[in-house]
Amino acid sequence: MGDKNFRLPRTIVPRRYGLRISADLDRWEFHGSANIDVQVLESTRTVFLHALDLEIDAASAFYAGTTHDADEMQIDTDAETVTLKFAEPLPTGSVRLDLRFRGRILDRLRGFYRSEKDGLRYAATQFEAADARRAFPCFDEPAFKARFALVLEVPAGNVAIANGAEVARRTLPDGRTEFRFSETPPISTYLVAWCIGPFESTPVAFTPSGVPVRVWLPRGLADKGIFARDAHVQSLAALEEYTAIPYPYAKVDAIGVPDFEAGAMENPGAITYRLTLIAADPERASIPTRKGIFATAAHELTHMWWGDLVTMAWWDDLWLNESFATFVGSKVTAELNPQWGLWRDFVASLQRPFQLDALSSTHPISFDVANAKQAAERFDVITYWKGAAVVRMIENFLGADVFRQGVRAYLQQYRESNATADDFWRALETASGRELAGLASAWIRQAGHPVLQLRTRFTHDGVEIEGEQRRFFADPAQHETGDGTLWPVPVVWKYRTARGIEEQRILWEGRRTSVHLPGALWVYPNGGASGFYRYVLDAA
Structure with missing residues (x-):
């Protein structure tokens, strides 16, 4: 195969993952198992999964009460896949794929990776855009949404945090601790997350609708998370009102990771942050620091609906995920903190995209994406901030109430599934009674202004x-x-x-x-x- 642009066939669709991960922070190693319930739409002897930097020790398929071992496993490092071949065709209908695997906890800030602070060891995940495949074999494309039930085995003295709520904890015979988490609603693999280490949390706070919210920080820093925790509580309440959809997940854990590549990552129920965007001394934090923490929290929480509940079908619509979260996150922050004059900051932030967009070398907001790496490589102030400005321009033209009606209709129609930017424009057209496809296409597909x-x-x-x-x-x-x-x-x-x-x-x-x-x-x-x-x- 050897094709870096390879896309998985749609003949097998995952429905649920049962994942068990055992982490060794002393050796920076892990091993695990994945039991993947799939729906086979066309009978086949061949199953394609994404896998990279993993050793696959065993693979089988279970159906009709019998286990069938894979006859052959082929690794393709260019396509980042493992191909399982079976002697007999898998029947159509429900099948369970069972895999055992192992790998290294990586020394780069991707996949399941290592982190250290003050001599203590931590491990965290960062799977966007296509790095879940570095932690477990999976269908690692956003359209393959599934439920995840996770169990983590961690060294004694550490805690584990994941997308689901912790439902059980026990000490294993070898002294390690097993954490079991509630099953998630359907999510894409790039949104799966777990963190392990000597984290400490703030006390739990609750939103008016009863959602529990905590901030987790490295040992000794928990008191620096109170402002961020409260920002999450306030933003979540405002977003539930704006979307007219209750928060879709069990809880909010906001986790400050000692080493983190991005500013933050919108994993549902387990949002990860760079420390500087979540930890602040409540007595000494400056207004710019508070603005940054609050706006980042509002941005990431916007993704709980826009990106997590409703997910892009493919990476060419990643721009809309981020543009919408930037705009609505700013909107929420501005409404909850009118004393900050946040829209002045927003407009001032457009200086950079205006400057870049005035060059002949600029690029459109939206572009065709052959693979996930291309989407990440092309993400810049045009995609983020010009995109957010165009969304704001359309809202101001239609009117905030009409725009919100379109947003609510779109989220309701596509909740727990996938959608495209065109689906969003159609929802706005219905709400406004205006033809918007041509307007939107010109602004996102033409370079310049x-x-x-x-x-x-x-x-x-x-x-x-x-x-x-x-x-x-x-x-x-x-x-x-x-x-x-x-x-x-x-x-x-x-x-x-x-x-x-x-x-x-x-x-x-x-x-x-x-x-x-x-x-x-x-x-x-x-x-x-x-x-x-x-x-x-x-x-x-």
Whole structure:
């Protein structure tokens, strides 16, 4: 095979994983077993699973009351798969795949990896985008959602935290501790998570709906997690109200990992964080530190609905996961902390994407992705922040209430399953009664952004505006010639009349447009600073 862009066939679909992982932190090793309940849709002798950096010791299939050992196991390091071949075809219907495996707890911040602080050893997982396969054989693509029942065996003196709630704990004959966790709702493999080590937690706090929330930090730091815990409680309550869907998981554990590559990771029930984004001295933390902790918590909790409950079908829609969480996380943070003026920070953060997007070397928000690594490699301020700005621009154009109706309908329709960006636009179209597919496609698939050149003429009954758009380039020579790219621009005109401040919304289609604002005494062509475009007013 040898194809790094290999996609698993859809002839076998996982329904449930029973996972047992035994970790040795002294040797940085682990071994485990996976019992995967699958639905075989087409009879086959061949089963493909993702696996990388693992030794597969045994593999079999159980059906019709009998165990059938795999005749052959083939490892393909390019495709990152293991192929199981059986003497007899697996029948259609329910089959259980049983595997035993072992591996190293890695010294890089991917898969099941090691971490140390103050001479103490920890281990944690980071599986996005495609590194669950480094910890257990699995169907490691986002469309293959399944339930996970996890058991962890850990060295004495350590705790274990995972997606599910802890339901049992016992001491094994060899002195290690076994932790058993509740089964999760259907989730993708990149969202499975566990952490092991001498973590300590804050006291539990509860949301108004009864969800238990804790922060776990390395030994000696638990008191630094109180602000973050309370930020999670407040944000979760606001998001339950915004989505009109109760929090979908058993609990919230927010875990500060000593070594962590990203800022945070939205594993349902077990969100992992870089320490600087979760630990703070409650007496001395600065306002910027508090803003960062609160906004990151709100961002990750937004993912519990957008990304976890409803998951992208493939990595080419990863941009929408992050853009939506950035926007709604900011929205929640701003509403709960009006004293911080967070929307000023949001707009100020757009300076970098505006600058990058003015270069001829920029790229669209959305792009075709052949494999998960490509999605991660192309993720930058265009994808994150321009994407969030475009989502905010569409919300401001439609109105916050209409936009929220579309969000709620989308989440209800696709809960515990997969969806695409096009599914989201259709939900917004239904809620708003507007055609949005063309608008959305232009903004996410075209590179760059427009500048609106405006000529104003004030008259006795208001202002007449004539406008022309063109793509903005930082290079004056390129800007002068342009490249012919046009956008449907959702413009919110804000203006003052004798009656007070008013707004008019138009969708600017084509190169030129004209607008009449009755009774206008002055005009601002980007109401709420929500448009991702530049404008130039004449001197009138």
